[in-house]
Amino acid sequence: DVKVTQSSRYLVKRTGEKVFLECVQDMDHENMFWYRQDPGLGLRLIYFSYDVKMKEKGDIPEGYSVSREKKERFSLILESASTNQTSMYLCASSFWGSNQPQHFGDGTRLSIL
């Protein structure tokens, strides 16, 4: 069974801190994605990666960066956290191709104080 594991379920940080969210998948998927989920806005893509060391901006990349040094691991970095980045963050992975299902982790609820 596919497993996408996000390192923390809940995280509280302060404004201005550098925040790291980690995601690991165990299915040898090429693609990995980071979304944020906000009520009424659905899931919005922040960044995605289709190969090791490759990354592409999604719809809302401002204030975020990513790192993919190994195929199974995809990190989301908030360079200087701000209160408007308080949200639920979801990581997903999939095989290459548009009709491949994305498999999601259970999310990290991040609060920036």
Next chain:
Amino acid sequence: QQQVKQSPQSLIVQKGGISIINCAYENTAFDYFPWYQQFPGKGPALLIAIRPDVSEKKEGRFTISFNKSAKQFSLHIMDSQPGDSATYFCAATRDKLDAGGTSYGKLTFGQGTILTVHP
């Protein structure tokens, strides 16, 4: 042009009733339309998907209806059960980009519908 608009935002249905969630898209290049189901505390999971070459796809109690000319698609849940209570997201993607590259399966999601099925 990349938007997918989903309605209603919330839906309450009695057990045994039919739940209907609607989505509309603008980009005619979209060629794959999945629905994801999310239970509280969990990540979304693929429920059912359709390509625009068919007008309907059924899997058990779940049916997608697709209207290509209207650029609309909908999810119908027949005989709704309390266990169907969840948030549902429609999504859309395109396989190929105009330049011949791939979209890598990037999904554009709707805003989500919170479905509550009363016993």
